[in-house]
Amino acid sequence: MTVDASYSPGVPVAYLATGTNFPDALAGGAAAANQGGPLLLVQPGAIPPVISSELQRLRPGRIVVLGGEKSVSPAVAAALASYTSGGVTRVSGADRYQTAAALAAGFPAGSPVYVATGANFPDALSATAAAAAQHAAILLTEPNTLPSATAQALSAIAPSSITIVGSTNAVSATVASQLNAYSTNVTRVAGADRYATAAAIANAAFPGATGVFVASGNGFADALTGGPVAGLHGQPLLLAASSCLPQPSASTVSSLNPASVTLLGGTATLTAGVAALTTCAPPPALAGNQLCGTKAAGTHYSHIIWIWMENKPYGSVIGNSSAPYENAIAHQCAMSTNYYGITHPSLPNYLAATGGSTFNVTDDASPASHPIDAPSLFSQLTAAGKSSRSYEESMPTNCATTSASPYAVKHNPAAYYTNIRAICATSDVPLDGNFDRDIAAGTLPAFSFVTPNLCNDMHDCSVATGDAWLAKWIPMIVSGPNYRAGDTMIVLTWDEGSGTSNQIPTVVVAPSVRPGTVASTRLDHYALLGSTEDLLGVARLGAAVGAPSLVSAFGL
Numbered sequence: 334m335t336v337d338a339s340y341s342p343g344v345p346v347a348y349l350a351t352g353t354n355f356p357d358a359l360a361g362g363a364a365a366a367n368q369g370g371p372l373l374l375v376q377p378g379a380i381p382p383v384i385s386s387e388l389q390r391l392r393p394g395r396i397v398v399l400g401g402e403k404s405v406s407p408a409v410a411a412a413l414a415s416y417t418s419g420g421v422t423r424v425s426g427a428d429r430y431q432t433a434a435a436l437a438a439g440f441p442a443g444s445p446v447y448v449a450t451g452a453n454f455p456d457a458l459s460a461t462a463a464a465a466a467q468h469a470a471i472l473l474t475e476p477n478t479l480p481s482a483t484a485q486a487l488s489a490i491a492p493s494s495i496t497i498v499g500s501t502n503a504v505s506a507t508v509a510s511q512l513n514a515y516s517t518n519v520t521r522v523a524g525a526d527r528y529a530t531a532a533a534i535a536n537a538a539f540p541g542a543t544g545v546f547v548a549s550g551n552g553f554a555d556a557l558t559g560g561p562v563a564g565l566h567g568q569p570l571l572l573a574a575s576s577c578l579p580q581p582s583a584s585t586v587s588s589l590n591p592a593s594v595t596l597l598g599g600t601a602t603l604t605a606g607v608a609a610l611t612t613c614a615p616p617p618a619l620a621g622n623q624l625c626g627t628k629a630a631g632t633h634y635s636h637i638i639w640i641w642m643e644n645k646p647y648g649s650v651i652g653n654s655s656a657p658y659e660n661a662i663a664h665q666c667a668m669s670t671n672y673y674g675i676t677h678p679s680l681p682n683y684l685a686a687t688g689g690s691t692f693n694v695t696d697d698a699s700p701a702s703h704p705i706d707a708p709s710l711f712s713q714l715t716a717a718g719k720s721s722r723s724y725e726e727s728m729p730t731n732c733a734t735t736s737a738s739p740y741a742v743k744h745n746p747a748a749y750y751t752n753i754r755a756i757c758a759t760s761d762v763p764l765d766g767n768f769d770r771d772i773a774a775g776t777l778p779a780f781s782f783v784t785p786n787l788c789n790d791m792h793d794c795s796v797a798t799g800d801a802w803l804a805k806w807i808p809m810i811v812s813g814p815n816y817r818a819g820d821t822m823i824v825l826t827w828d829e830g831s832g833t834s835n836q837i838p839t840v841v842v843a844p845s846v847r848p849g850t851v852a853s854t855r856l857d858h859y860a861l862l863g864s865t866e867d868l869l870g871v872a873r874l875g876a877a878v879g880a881p882s883l884v885s886a887f888g889l
Contacts, residue, residue, distance in 0.1 A: 336365060339371075339562045340391060346370035347393035349384075349413060350400060350557070351377055353855070356429035357400030358557050358559035359457040359473060363447075364436040365397075366465030374554060378406050388416040395419030400432065426482065429472050434486035434773035437470040445469035446492040448483070448512060449499055450476055451886060454853060455527035456499040458556040460574065462546065463538035465564025469496075472506055476847070479511045487515040494518040499530055502626055502847045524581060526664050526849050528572050532581035535569030537587075544568040544593035545586060549575065549602050551651050552670050553825055553853060559597035568595075574660070576606035577613035594825070601648065606817040614654060628819050628844035630888050634868050636821040638781040638810065639686075639861070641744065642799055643679065643792035646830035647672075650838040655797040658804035659825070663840045667850035667887050672839040673857045674829035682828040683746040687711065687782075688860035689875025700734045704751045710780065710862060711753050711760075713871040722771070722780035723747045723757075726764040727786035732757035739793070740788035744828070745784070768806075775814030777821065779869055791827075795797030811842065819844045822868075822889070824861060841887050852886040860886075 341453075350367040352359035352374030365372045370393060373384050380388075398405050404425075407415045413421050417751045419551065426432040437446070447464050449457035451473030464471050470490065472483045487495075495516045497504050500523040504830040512519050522537050524530040527550050535545070546563035548556035552574030561571045568591075578586065586594070594610065596603045646671070650656050651663060674682050680698070681691035686708045696702075714721045725733075727740040732754075736742045747753065747761045771777050783806075784790065791799035807823065815821040822843035830837040839856070864876030864884055873880075882888065 334718065339565055342390055342398045343394070344391050345394045346397060347388065347391060347417075347795070348372045348397045348399060349375050349405065351375065351404040352396075352554050352670075356434055356451065357404050357425070359397045359429065359449075359451065359454060360433035360436045362461040362557060363464035363469060363471045364439055366466050366472075366564055369613050372558050372561055375405060375409055375559060378409060380409060386472040388413075393417050393419070396421045396547075397804055398423040399425065400438075401425045420724060422677045429474075431482040433471060433473045434482040434546065437472055440468070440470045442489075443493050444489065444490055445494045445496070446490060446516075447471045447498055448474055448504065450474060450503040451657065452476060452503075452847075454843070454852060455473040455550060455551040456530055458505055458548075458553060458560055459531035459534050459570060460496070460498045461556070462563035462568065462570040463534050463559030465561045466538065466567055468563050473507050476503060477505045477507055479508050482808060484511075489514070491635070493515045493639055494520070497521040497523075498534065498745040499523050500525075502849070506831075510862050520609060527851075528579040529581040531570065531572045531586040531683055535571055539567065542589055542591060542626060544591045544595065544647045544823070546570045546597060547568070547573050547578075547582070547603065547607065548597040549573060549578075551575065552602070555597040555602065573603055573607045574613055575602065575648055576604045576654055577611045578607060579613050582611040585604040600669045602643075602768040612647060612851050614657065623665075624662065624842055625844065625846040630845050632819065632843075632845040632889070634820055634822050634843070636775070636779060636781070636815050636889075637865050637868060638783060638821065638823045640783045640803070640806075640823065640825045641683070641790070641864075642785065642825070642827045643744070643787075643790040644829060644831075645791055645796065645827050645838065646834070647836040647838050649796060653796055655795065656800040658800050658807075659730060659838070659840065662807065662825075662842055666843070667841040667846040667852065669839040669852040669856055669886070671853050671855045672826070672837055673855070674835040674837050675858050677829055678837070679828045680743045683744060684749065685876070686862050687746045688750070689859065689862055689877045699736070700749045703724045703749055705749045706751045708874055709746070709750045709753065710865065710871075710874070711747050711750060712757060713866065713874070714780055714869065715756055717871050718761070718867060718871075719780070721780040721782070722758060722778040723761040723782040723784070724764040724768040725761065726782050726789060728763045731763075732761040739788050741787050742793075744784045744790070769809065772809055772813040772815070775818075777813075777815045780865065807842065824883075826861065841883070841889075843887075843889060845889050846887055850887055852882050852883075854884060854886040856881055856883065
């Protein structure tokens with residue numbers, strides 16, 4: 334079965350939303366299913382050919398565009414009119430909560446309602462199939478406050494039941510208490526993570542299902558469009574890693590023993606391991622107490638640590654069974670599904686992240702070829718009276734400006750800025766014997782730039798090698814005095830991915846990050862620089878000006 338084939342020509346309506354971000358469409362799948370139509374995804378400024386063909390086949394009675402003009406442009410909305418005789422309307426609000434509330438207005442009084450966090454996509458997406466099957470609306474809430482638009486929509490619907498999706502980290506007990514004012518039947522369905530929550534919804538809403546749909550738990554696009562189809566067929570939507578089924582998903586498949594399993598997405602998204610219904614190995618236990626979610630959003634961070642790995646696209650790490658530690662911290666803390674390198678090869682990415690520009694560098698040559706006399710994060714912090722230190726594994730001497738394998742100077746940006754040579758001589762140091770000492774003593778600087786050597790950063794060696802290196806150092810950091818004080822955050826990222834996409838994994842470990850956070854805002858190294866500058870109280874440099882904030886994207 335294909336998603337397209339689930340709808341016959343002449344559908345009464347088709348809903349269209351941007352495929353570049355999730356908020357507008359979170360509640361749209363349930364609304365589309367309630368009216369008997371599909372949810373399709375377009376680009377902000379174009380209708381992809383595959384969507385054009387599908388609209389021609391479906392000939393919808395009318396088209397509903399979700400989101401404002403930045404999400405789906407007026408030109409696209411105008412072009413959509415050629416696919417229907419019933420006109421094109423737009424449903425949007427000032428934010429995702431108002432958009433969901435506007436969509437809920439199309440449901441009759443007494444309809445059931447699912448309430449999920451609007452901060453991330455997995456919980457709401459997992460509920461889409463159940464909502465579609467039950468003709469229920471989906472409304473969104475902030476974790477600790479019920480938005481006024483959501484409250485007004487609940488008052489208008491007077492729901493027969495309210496199902497809260499997700500743990501109290503996603504929808505707090507305070508919000509749950511507020512929801513009691515709108516229905517006498519309020520329940521919560523939750524699991525330890527997105528996979529367990531999806532499995533809990535499946536078990537609660539589809540106890541006798543004869544089939545299941547499976548989508549990636551690391552992205553939103555496939556589940557957005559496939560969730561309503563799953564509900565149309567009376568089947569749940571489960572989430573998978575890229576190469577296997579996490580234990581909760583595998584257990585649900587085993588208990589249902591379905592006659593069919595429909596995978597949403599191509600083989601690059603869900604590999605043969607998922608098709609074979611392979612169960613993921615359990616992640617290793619993480620040392621120490623809970624890493625994230627121990628502080629409130631808005632925590633002041635005095636110490637920021639960047640750890641830079643090498644040359645791995647997003648799918649080579651996230652969901653890869655060879656990277657159990659990285660996936661464990663990604664799910665216990667936070668990860669981005671929409672983070673990108675700036676360019677290729679390595680060096681200009683390191684310069685962009687520390688100087689706000691590639692400085693027209695297009696190769697990996699040494700500082701002798703690329704002496705850069707320009708402001709950088711290092712010089713900014715020095716001028717502000719704040720400390721920074723680069724910890725370079727296998728570097729033979731302080732601030733080495735030539736490579737000595739397995740040390741690569743192209744991965745040491747401080748060595749390229751000529752106006753900080755004196756600072757570099759004392760603060761750009763070999764990792765071993767310095768980083769571990771500073772961690773143990775609680776004397777980490779305001780900014781730490783950490784670079785493994787060419788093997789441990791995955792450049793020359795395997796993903797498993799890099800994972801083992803991280804599994805040694807990150808527990809050391811989080812058990813140290815600085816992190817335990819609650820004012821230290823870690824950003825684990827890669828310099829570049831592959832090809833024109835250049836998507837890379839990025840994980841944030843910080844006390845104020847809610848466990849399981851998935852940031853879908855498009856981010857890059859300029860955003861990382863700008864956000865670090867914001868947190869440490871210095872001005873943004875170059876292309877970091879105007880770049881998105883990791884603070885809002887990750888709920889810091």
